[in-house]
Amino acid sequence: MRNKRFSKNQIKIILNEYEAGKPIPEIIEKYQISQATFYNWKAKYQNDSINDPEEIKKLKEDNERLRRMFVDISLENQKLKTLLEKYEESIKKAL
Template identity: 30%
Template sequence: MKTSRFSDSQIMAILKQAKSGMPVPELCRENGMSSPSFYKWRAKFGGMDTSMIKRMKELEDKNRRLKKMYAEERLKAELRKEALKGKW
């Protein structure tokens, strides 16, 4: 997955600036980002603080690893099932 060029604290600072009344187009131009990125961040991180964002990213990474482990185990189970049926 593509990583952001902005850190969690930078994202939070940008969202706080917008909340304080700075116009979004000006904010995006100042920080060198697109408006869709800003709105995506606002939808995803709207009511969070930096520690909550960090925790959410940790959980997403853990979830990604668990899904990968599950897919690998399912593949192994399917291979065992085919081998027992004598398809090899």
């Protein structure tokens, strides 16, 4: 497998230059990449905001909230199963 010349963070820096208004030909010349490479990076990484610390924090908070919800629902489900078993046993005894 071929070694990559640019890391994901370096690619994001290059794309940020483009977003700041730097023309594509200047970027291509400065970093010695092809136009196809630039457009491939743009398609792949431009909307990737996962390195944004605020986005990561928000995702972690959402993840924690969903985990708590899952635990609560699981406990409730277990309680209902136990009650159902007791109810079924009482019906069997009554018959």
